[in-house]
Amino acid sequence: MATGFATKRLSKELSKIHGNLPPGITLVSAEGFQEWLLDIQVLDSNPLYMNQTYRLKFKFSPSYPIEPPEVTFVSSPDRPIPMHPHIYSNGIICLDLLGQQGWSPVQNVESVCMSLQSMLTGNTKNERPEGDANFVANNRRRPRDIDFYYHDNTV
């Protein structure tokens, strides 16, 4: 259970977030301080993501924000997994800012959402990461335990 450290920070984030998120980002649920759901949309007219809404799941450990949150896309009938060379079809995201090396504790839920939003905005490739099928079939590890080789972050 998230206690002390994470709770205080997350309640501050929550009070700041309420009704005050940048365009294209909506808070879906924030029950407790372990798991939040947010929806994001790509605002420009990128044909890959037009008229689509994607759902993000944030999982926080008790030592958030010292440790990065676990962030994945989750799918449902009206919430597909966005097509992107750094997003696996099971929703796992390969992004250095979410790894231990790239994470900074001054990042927050909002800034992560914005980073992901802009990652989608800038993408033109209608493709999955290399080895997607194999990874999705075989991976049993949690995203934080996977040693991603971070592709160049400009994509």
Add this chain to the structure above:
Amino acid sequence: MDSDDDFMSGMSSDEDDVLQDESDNDDGSVDDFGFDEPEPDLGFSQKDVVQKKKSFDVNFKVYHPEDIQAQQDDLINEVNMILDIRKEDAAILLRHFRWNKERLIEDYMDRPKKVLEDAGLGPNVAGPPKLEVIPGFMCDICCEDEPGLQSFAMKCGHRYCVNCYRQYLNQKIKEEGEAARIQCPQDGCKRIMDAKSLDLLVESDLQQRYHELLMRTFVEDKEYLKWCPAPDCQNAIECGIKKKDLDKVVPTVTCDCKHRFCFGCILADHQPAPCDLVKKWLKKCADDSETANWISANTKECPKCNSTIEKNGGCNHMTCRKCKHEFCWMCMGLWSEHGTSWYNCNRFEEKSGSEARDAQAKSRVSLERYLHYYNRYANHEQSAKLDKDIYQKTEKKMIQLQTASGMSWIEVQYLNSASQALQICRQTLKWTYAFAFYLARNNLTAMFEDNQKDLEMAVEALSEMFEKPVQELADPKLKVEIMDKTSYCTKRRLILLADTADNLANGVWSWSISF
């Protein structure tokens, strides 16, 4: 095999130092290792440098934690004096340059600002690190803003509360094992946490871990230094063998803690097999473990009367308790036929082509061939353990015997020597089977198998004597026999290793697969 000349011809000059012949290797100077830079004199006496004695031996040196610390301190002091910068900064710069002092000094002379910037030592503001209470401060990590909140900032000015800093450093050091490259928590700030600031912020147990990790970077950054992999051992080994030499030499070193391991791949002693072969073999064994498992079981049936026989010692000479049939545990053949010139327990007899016409037959033959080698490999591994058990049991009895017979502790040490010889010879034998599995068949292979057979027979003979009941062991005649056999085993092992190593260095083995 007289091969020193061909041995050298293919090598460049700095490797000659590493693989050189013993005759010109008596001075023990560290230059023998072919370092890129002169190392500080650590006051090692000559006996500390383990000299290469056989063609398959490599030069190496054992470093204890205080030696490693001293080496680092010397380098830090040197840079501190030459560049006239603080010791903490010199340490950060050296780590940033992976302890390459020459390159650091050269680059610093050229572009001091850029070097400092890249190493996370940006613009310098004077003054030692301190904790401060800043009115109206709010921490960006925990969002705490109560008055009197203690905070800290490195020279980049990014300020966080002390509690967050502690949590952050704890995470980096304890969870991520990071030390030399801990950056400021601010996103994108490259400022590196220095030892002084760290000591101010965290408790002594974390400080200690941090300094241990810093010390590790020194060893990990140097190609010629490696940690001893034995659990709880803190020593490092220095050896000049480089990665690209590993197809020519099996660099086996012995730490002061007695652990013998390969400097190339850190696995336990795997002479005479080269690292790549070992990797392939272990992978094959892991992949084929299910087919092979039933083989290495500890019980078999007597080939004559079918009663169950359990192996409880290292020796392969089995005598059925029921029918007294004597046979070889490995091949189940008659023991009396072992040692005759036509009998080969160690050699896999390739079946003639006519028998292996269809694919199924071929794959059966290839499995049989693998099992032949795997069996013997696994058996020596198992026997080494059993020999060790026997020794431990015997040791207890020997203590009783000492009091009863008046033999002194020194007088029973021959058993210890025999036990150690058995362990080390079985370790070698074990790997000869992986080695042989990948050998293509030719004259050299036949010679190798003869050496292997000689060693194996010597080891089995010693193992058999070694298993004799304690009463018999006390017999002075048997003692002499055991001592003779012990030195014979050791000799056979050295012959096999020297021969294999020479051929490896000359690149004359032909393999059944490419590495």
